[in-house]
Amino acid sequence: MANVYDAAYNLEKAIRESDDYKNLKQFYENVMNDETSKRLFNEFRETQFQLQQKQMMGEDLTDADVQKAQMQFSLIQQNEAISKLIQAEERMGMILSDLNRVMMKPLEDLYGMPGGFQ
Template identity: 30%
Template sequence: MTVNIYDNANEMSNVLKETQQYTAWQAAFDNIQNDETAKNLFGQFQEIQIAVQQMMQSQQQPKPEQEKEWDAIAAEVQKNELITVLLTAEQALNTLLTELNDIITKPVADSYAKLRN
């Protein structure tokens, strides 16, 4: 029997959309998209996350004024209920995805574990 792993992955993608974690995330995401203030603030927050990642990769330190600006936006994000709901839902979805990844990659992890024994 020939197995097309991509068919299984596409089926898993469809099933994922039916989970509580995904539907909660999608609802929270839609709420952000429908609120201009939250959408703009979340966009700024994402830009900061990218900038921080790039600086970390190039081993640069942010300037004090950057840190001050970032802290101000982070404080606004924490006050915005729509964004905090999204971030909480995103965390739950990421936990599910990590668990699924662990299941999918278990044969590889088991093989490497045998090397250590």
């Protein structure tokens, strides 16, 4: 009988050894080693977190909130190091989403989830 925890740890190891993860890690380090990129990235992440908190608490986003986020996003898109990091994050997110679908397949098959895990 397969030990699912061993398989999970093997999957973690495979993720860490993947080129996609290594690229993500390198792009993250590049951003963190450049003071301007690091400051822009951290400010953007803080704004994202604040907006998510507001939404989770049922608060409406103000025009000022939206404008601030748009301005910061525009700035980070112009920063090549951050832009590469965001692309690598998106790629890693897609991979993890795909892996999640694979792991949820037994439950989907068992329960016949409406619409599946698409």
